[in-house]
Amino acid sequence: MIISVGTMLMSYTFHACAMFKIASYRIGDAMTETSVETSSLQKDCAICQKIINGVRIHRKAIEFANLIVSDVRKPLFVMLSVGMISLALNLFQVFAALSANNINELFTTFIFVTTQICYLYAGNYAGQIITDHYSKVFNTTYDSRWYTAPLRAQRLLLFIMQRTSKNFSFVLGGIFVISLKGFSTVASMSISYFTVIYSIISR
Secondary structure, eight states, X not given: OHHHXXXXXXXXXXXXXXXXXXXXXXXXXXXXXXXSOOOXXXXXXXXXXXXXXXXXXXXXXXXXXXXXXXXXXXXXXXXXHHHHHHHHHHHHHHHHHHHHTOHHHHHHHXXXXXXXXXXXXXXXXXXXXXXXXXXXXXXXHHHSOGGGSOHHHHHHHHHHHHHHTSOOOEEETTTEEESHHHHHHHHHHHHHHHHHHHHHHTO
């Protein structure tokens, strides 16, 4: 289950990132048309059509990203919770193996801890790269020569800039944001649980 959910999440994530990248490219490509000094109705329509295509793919990317969250929300929440508690217990096992000078158990438990950290990092990294690619759409639009575009195109660009100026992130249960900051939160909570377990058992 762990491998299948992780593989599915990463596949969905890369697809969503590709969609955001296509939206960025289409908007940037439309803006290169404005660098040509000649102005004509046909050129203005071509620019607007490219921007509309960029807006459409951007909207589809957001819908797809929201679909990812709804599909993997429950299993991912369970896996993050279990992973956090399991990491705390395995950290305690590492400490116990060090105290007992048991090299075999230390090596085995260290591999478990490393694997869990990598898995928790990968899950949170998936959320982070979607947020980054979403933000790139805003940066591409804002950094373009939007002010030289036809008035109709400027309205379309204003719409997408307003939409992308708001942060987009994966949120589990309305409390946990899947990101690199979320990974540091999970890691620090695991260490906190480890210290609690250690203080209880060492009494």
